[in-house]
Amino acid sequence: MNQKLKTSIAFARNLFVTGAISETSRAVEVDICKNIPKEGSPVIVEFGMGHGNITRQILESLPPKGKIYAFEVKSSFCEVVREAIKDERLIIVNDGAETISQHVEGPIHAVISSIPFSFFGKEKGEKIIQDSYDLLEKDHFFSQVLYTKHNFKKFQRVFEDCKMTSNKNMFTEYIYHCKKLKSTHMVNCE
Numbered sequence: 389m390n391q392k393l394k395t396s397i398a399f400a401r402n403l404f405v406t407g408a409i410s411e412t413s414r415a416v417e418v419d420i421c422k423n424i425p426k427e428g429s430p431v432i433v434e435f436g437m438g439h440g441n442i443t444r445q446i447l448e449s450l451p452p453k454g455k456i457y458a459f460e461v462k463s464s465f466c467e468v469v470r471e472a473i474k475d476e477r478l479i480i481v482n483d484g485a486e487t488i489s490q491h492v493e494g495p496i497h498a499v500i501s502s503i504p505f506s507f508f509g510k511e512k513g514e515k516i517i518q519d520s521y522d523l524l525e526k527d528h529f530f531s532q533v534l535y536t537k538h539n540f541k542k543f544q545r546v547f548e549d550c551k552m553t554s555n556k557n558m559f560t561e562y563i564y565h566c567k568k569l570k571s572t573h574m575v576n577c578e
């Protein structure tokens with residue numbers, strides 16, 4: 389059985405956690421990574437690593453000194469990626485996106501997310517967006533792929549500059565690119 393089919397079966401078996409029956413398309417993997425800084429040592433956070441298709445694209449775009457914290461709630465998915473991707477820049481976090489502030493200190497330089505926001509309660513969804521915003525450095529992006537436009541407003545309430553693109557696949561995939569324009573990090577003046 390090929391890997392794509394194995395992934396689809398695993399996603400379908402866990403539909404209420406994954407919110408999908410297949411991986412996001414190649415076009416989305418590329419589009420969602422377009423705001424990753426190309427130089428320096430950026431810290432990237434991925435939410436919803438799954439079997440690592442977007443993770444691979446992030447690693448391809450990431451400079452050698454960068455790192456990525458990839459959050460995934462399903463431990464079996466974490467195991468698949470641990471076996472398949474050997475890269476010192478990748479830190480797998482077997483926990484929910486809502487715990488970001490417990491695992492990542494910040495500042496961070498991009499959030500790349502494919503978690504199923506439509507399945508989350510209001511409070512959990514808002515916490516993930518707000519905590520990510522607080523950790524992001526000014527002028528950097530939270531990019532999210534979803535099968536619906538309906539969650540866009542939640543991002544617009546927090547981020548100052550939000551744009552949406554779409555990709556026609558089996559289901560239409562919407563990608564939100566949300567940029568933080570204000571600085572929230574303390575500057576030490578001593």
Ligand SMILES: C[S@@+](CC[C@H](N)C(=O)[O-])C[C@H]1O[C@@H](n2cnc3c(N)ncnc32)[C@H](O)[C@@H]1O
Nearest residue numbers: 406408411412436437438460461484485502503
């Ligand atoms: C639609 S799949 C996306 C998988 C893959 N990144 C892709 O683009 O095809 C969503 C993934 O998010 C994971 N997930 C669901 N809730 C989560 C949460 N609160 N935090 C982190 N990951 C979560 C699911 O287990 C699943 O692997």
